[in-house]
Amino acid sequence: xxxxxxxxxxxxFVIWGSTIAFSQCGDHxxxxxxxxxxxxxxxxxxxxxxxxxxxxxxxxxxxFGCCGLMLFEPGGCGFAGVTRPRELPPSVEFAAFKEAxxxxxxxxxxxxxxPAIASCGDNKNAFNQWLEAKLKQRQVSR
Amino acid sequence: MWIAALAMTFAxxxxxxxxxxxxxxxxxQIGSTQSMEAPPFSFYGAAQxxxxxxxxxxxxxxxxxxxxxxxxxxxxxxxxxxxxDDTDMQKAVFRQFSVTPAGQVSILCQMxxxxxxxxxxxxxxxLLEKIxxxxxxxxxxxxxVAFDSGTFLLSGFYGGQAEPELxxxxxxxxxxxxxxxxxxxxxxxxxxxxxxxxxxxxxxxTVGPDGNIYLLQASQVLVISESGKIVRRIRFQxxxxxxxxxxxxxxxxxxxxxxxxxxxxxxxxxxxxxDLFTGKPFGYYVPGKDLGSAAIAVSxxxxxxxxxxxxxxxxxDLISAPLK
Numbered sequence: 087x088x089x090x091x092x093x094x095x096x097x098x099f100v101i102w103g104s105t106i107a108f109s110q111c112g113d114h115x116x117x118x119x120x121x122x123x124x125x126x127x128x129x130x131x132x133x134x135x136x137x138x139x140x141x142x143x144x145x146x147x148x149x150f151g152c153c154g155l156m157l158f159e160p161g162g163c164g165f166a167g168v169t170r171p172r173e174l175p176p177s178v179e180f181a182a183f184k185e186a187x188x189x190x191x192x193x194x195x196x197x198x199x200x201p202a203i204a205s206c207g208d209n210k211n212a213f214n215q216w217l218e219a220k221l222k223q224r225q226v227s228r
Numbered sequence: 229m230w231i232a233a234l235a236m237t238f239a240x241x242x243x244x245x246x247x248x249x250x251x252x253x254x255x256x257q258i259g260s261t262q263s264m265e266a267p268p269f270s271f272y273g274a275a276q277x278x279x280x281x282x283x284x285x286x287x288x289x290x291x292x293x294x295x296x297x298x299x300x301x302x303x304x305x306x307x308x309x310x311x312x313d314d315t316d317m318q319k320a321v322f323r324q325f326s327v328t329p330a331g332q333v334s335i336l337c338q339m340x341x342x343x344x345x346x347x348x349x350x351x352x353x354x355l356l357e358k359i360x361x362x363x364x365x366x367x368x369x370x371x372x373v374a375f376d377s378g379t380f381l382l383s384g385f386y387g388g389q390a391e392p393e394l395x396x397x398x399x400x401x402x403x404x405x406x407x408x409x410x411x412x413x414x415x416x417x418x419x420x421x422x423x424x425x426x427x428x429x430x431x432x433x434t435v436g437p438d439g440n441i442y443l444l445q446a447s448q449v450l451v452i453s454e455s456g457k458i459v460r461r462i463r464f465q466x467x468x469x470x471x472x473x474x475x476x477x478x479x480x481x482x483x484x485x486x487x488x489x490x491x492x493x494x495x496x497x498x499x500x501x502x503d504l505f506t507g508k509p510f511g512y513y514v515p516g517k518d519l520g521s522a523a524i525a526v527s528x529x530x531x532x533x534x535x536x537x538x539x540x541x542x543x544x545d546l547i548s549a550p551l552k
Contacts, residue, residue: 122270123539124520212267
């Protein structure tokens with residue numbers, strides 16, 4: 087009897103949990119893609135849009151536009167790690183975001199408000215370093 | 229007999245004839261490669277270009293929601309970044325961006341207060357103005373395109389949080405430079421909210437060399453004048469599983485990006501090129517294997533063909549694949 091009751095409760099909990107998980111993004115979900123070149127493979131990304139969408143994976147501020155499901159064909163890009171289709175967290179988006187946050191803490195672009203852009207090669211900071219050098223070069227020439 | 233002839237004449241005059249069948253596919257091959265200095269980066273959605281051929285990307289700066297656009301000068305390879313300061317960045321969610329033929333960048337954002345804004349930038353990447361837009365919060369945007377004059381057009385649909393009678397209904401309007409709505413179109417396409425999120429988001433728009441907007445919808449192109457008059461409809465066929473996500477117009481040719489999600493959730497793109505004189509297909513193109521397994525073009529011109537973005541050599545390569 088107890089087992090049956092436990093099973094029933096578990097079933098209800100799972101259904102309820104699934105509903106919550108998949109209704110987080112509601113129909114604000116938007117499917118777009120991310121690419122880093124034909125040979126690196128490309129990314130299919132389901133991205134929640136809109137104010138009021140809860141963030142399943144903490145990629146945005148709570149209760150504010152978020153990025154969720156990540157589906158990917160593994161390739162040569164740095165961000166193209168193994169992901170588990172049909173699962174929300176932890177997404178590569180979140181990993182990339184964390185990576186960007188780490189980069190953000192490095193004062194590579196002192197005195198500017200430029201965002202950190204993670205390069206999709208081996209050296210994650212390659213793009214930032216190049217951008218910084220280019221901007222300094224432009225400032226000097228002015 | 230005469231009824232059929234009359235019907236055909238009527239269809240020709242009104243442009244109501246069905247779209248032509250897709251021609252057999254031609255394979256795009258590498259023509260030439262332009263190596264850029266820029267290290268590899270990734271970007272979201274379709275890239276855009278101005279009439280000088282410079283490329284603009286919604287670059288990946290950690291999250292799709294971040295409104296950061298990168299310009300790569302096509303001849304020098306120099307970068308320009310269009311972005312917000314840290315404080316504003318935390319409050320903004322990227323929706324769409326537009327590049328005018330002259331190269332002015334505007335980003336459509338929704339802020340944490342639910343309000344939409346158009347952010348207009350100088351050619352050096354400085355934020356010039358933040359234009360408040362009177363748009364419903366529940367709008368899911370599909371296309372956003374600006375004229376050099378500052379007028380812009382926006383299309384989308386009402387999401388599931390909208391009033392019941394509006395859910396899934398299309399929205400399309402023309403706005404003045406100030407953000408004031410000039411005209412609301414009644415012919416906006418509605419969507420099925422249950423299925424719209426199951427495929428890659430459709431829609432795109434560009435300003436053609438004739439000064440008209442070419443607005444891409446799921447199975448037709450609307451040609452709209454700057455005064456808001458729909459001057460032409462060009463219907464087209466596409467494979468059932470494909471999403472029409474970008475349009476580029478060059479001389480008498482319009483190219484439509486048709487994206488498909490593969491079995492392993494990779495994305496591949498085919499290209500339908502329409503002859504604007506006749507409204508009929510000019511050719512249907514698929515990338516050759518040498519362009520990579522997931523080659524997606526970043527621009528199109530009638531004289532250069534398609535340009536692909538690649539990073540396999542440790543820097544950005546722009547690979548031209550001419551039309552055959």
